[in-house]
């Protein structure tokens with residue numbers, strides 16, 4: 001495990017910002033920390049990084065703790081903080097020089113890594129420009145470039161897509177996938193469930209400082225799905241179709257609207273071939289079929305009774 005957190009508690013006066021959180025992050029993962037604003041994501045990350053003192057609990061990163069191995073841990077982590085950490089009065093290139101030196105890079109290796117990071121984030125052509133002339137998305141990408149210069153084993157990104165345009169957002173999500181393919185483990189915090197759903201493998205959902213659900217994307221969705229839903233587009237219909245489908249093993253409900261048949265079955269009923277057989281027997285052609293999947297938004301809603309954006 002690249003990160004192990006046990007029973008972490010962090011209070012700000014009487015406010016329990018992180019309430020007995022335990023989680024583990026395997027090497028090679030894109031790990032999603034999902035929760036609404038104020039859920040405790042940033043506090044959890046800052047505590048993990050030793051930037052905020054914890055009240056109780058234990059944190060191990062790369063198997064070590066901050067007390068004994070702070071230098072080793074920091075050298076192997078790249079941080080993209082929620083608040084941009086770049087200098088507006090230095091050019092993009094100079095920003096990278098500054099951060100590279102902090103990580104102990106120098107000479108030819110520093111130059112090589114700066115070029116690599118700027119090309120990776122699509123900013124090489126803009127290397128001589130001051131970030132104050134950048135769009136929000138470009139500033140964010142520069143922030144990412146500063147965090148990956150030293151090829152860290154673990155990259156932590158705290159809401160890196162807040163307030164940027166959709167194109168930059170997609171570029172950032174693609175770059176996260178690439179960094180992961182190149183060998184980095186990623187921790188990605190967000191309150192956008194679509195993003196977490198798109199790129200993350202293991203996910204922890206927190207609310208009011210507490211873990212409310214943990215697992216892989218599919219495990220989380222399985223929490224709420226006791227049924228499977230299929231929508232089938234047909235070329236024509238007949239009156240006995242619904243009756244026929246309802247007799248198939250595992251079918252709970254069947255609704256015909258126009259030429260669209262929605263079949264709701266018990267979870268894992270494995271009855272698709274039976275459904276198709278009935279349709280074939282009636283000489284009806286199938287035009288298309290959609291399996292309706294439960295979403296992480298649905299998981300959050302079921303567990304808390306609120307949407308993520310409330």
Ligand SMILES: Nc1ncnc2c1ncn2[C@@H]1O[C@H](COP(=O)(O)OP(=O)(O)OP(=O)(O)O)[C@@H](O)[C@H]1O
Pocket residue numbers: 012015017035036037038039040041042043044159191
């Ligand atoms: N420095 C601080 N002093 C006092 N309270 C704080 C501090 N930082 C955070 N909090 C409180 O701790 C709780 C968790 O906040 P945190 O910023 O960790 O949430 P978050 O999930 O990262 O939310 P957001 O997405 O809005 O940043 C909130 O109630 C917040 O008001």
